[in-house]
Ligand SMILES: O=P(O)(O)O[C@@H]1[C@@H](OP(=O)(O)O)[C@H](OP(=O)(O)O)[C@H](O)[C@H](OP(=O)(O)O)[C@H]1OP(=O)(O)O
């Protein structure tokens with residue numbers, strides 16, 4: 001059942017900032033670092049604000065998603081954000097807007113991208129056939145449904161507009177597709193970044209685990225080549241069997257005072273039977289499993305499942321991840337309540353669902369919750385696995 005508005009945690013809604021070329025800005029030193037345990041884009045921290053902001057290469061899908069999720073002027077426009085989307089706001093990083101970086105040598109004051117290219121059309125401007133009538137006050141279920149439909153239509157429209165804008169080649173968005181580039185010519189003279197909350201900021205010694213959720217990692221409209229590649233990858237990993245796969249992590253051994261890492265390629269080869277042991281490895285501090293951290297993570301994942309994933313039929317999240325983080329330095333304070341961060345991230349391939357439940361995501365979150373709960377029960381086991389694997393990739397740290 002959807003929660004009342006008063007139950008929804010208040011999160012800062014940050015309006016999308018205008019695109020600001022930063023060609024002439026001298027980088028501030030030292031450059032703030034981020035911890036990136038997975039992904040294929042070059043994520044980095046904004047040096048000018050001590051790493052509060054994380055810069056992720058632009059993609060149409062993810063910008064459209066965040067733009068529809070956090071919109072400061074929503075209430076004033078009279079459009080309501082559906083309860084499940086309000087819930088989702090507190091389960092993702094805060095979003096601060098776009099940043100454009102232009103190579104100094106090619107920067108022109110008259111940069112082709114400006115905020116007005118990305119304006120959302122007013123709902124009122126829709127044709128009557130597309131604008132659902134708002135139900136009469138009193139029928140709360142219908143009102144909610146109508147808000148959901150409007151929200152999904154807005155999301156679809158913004159995605160389409162951004163795609164058209166990109167393909168019209170008015171603007172070189174500089175999507176991070178460097179691995180797909182074929183020629184020097186394709187290199188953009190400017191790059192766009194999404195600015196979002198750096199979730200690692202609160203931690204002195206961040207430990208992070210990226211878990212790719214869902215059985216399906218490709219959008220339904222993907223090419224046959226792309227979908228069959230992802231299908232095969234799902235079959236070769238635990239994505240198909242458990243609904244999720246571990247996709248890179250960094251932990252911390254307080255005993256040896258050094259980090260340990262596992263790259264996503266290594267995680268891909270894990271067997272189903274090794275998942276619980278690998279989860280315990282992540283929560284291990286070199287001496288013991290930090291059970292209180294694991295328990296806090298189980299609570300946080302259940303909350304995301306109960307309040308968003310289980311009942312929502314607004315979004316299909318393909319290839320999204322759950323990012324779990326905690327502080328490796330807190331290990332000595334075993335009896336204090338640990339601070340953990342658990343967020344859904346990576347919405348590059350998220351689509352409006354128009355009433356279809358995200359079975360792939362639900363199955364994945366259920367499988368992950370079961371594995372985490374099994375890990376809690378088996379916290380004193382798997383010593384041999386942990387001792388053998390903890391530092392096997394130390395050369396990569
Ligand atoms: O190339 P790969 O095998 O690393 O696959 C990429 C994925 O890596 P992963 O499944 O995590 O190992 C990758 O996932 P991550 O970014 O690592 O989460 C994407 O799904 C990527 O597709 P796209 O460029 O976003 O359309 C995927 O790229 P495509 O090969 O589908 O273009």
Ligand SMILES: Nc1ncnc2c1ncn2[C@@H]1O[C@H](COP(=O)(O)OP(=O)(O)O)[C@@H](O)[C@H]1O
Nearest residue numbers: 036037038039040041093197198199200210346
């Ligand atoms: N908001 C964030 N705060 C801190 N780290 C993040 C954040 N978003 C992503 N990361 C780091 O970057 C990695 C890749 O992020 P992701 O959004 O999945 O990128 P990609 O689209 O390239 O797969 C994550 O595994 C995590 O380590």
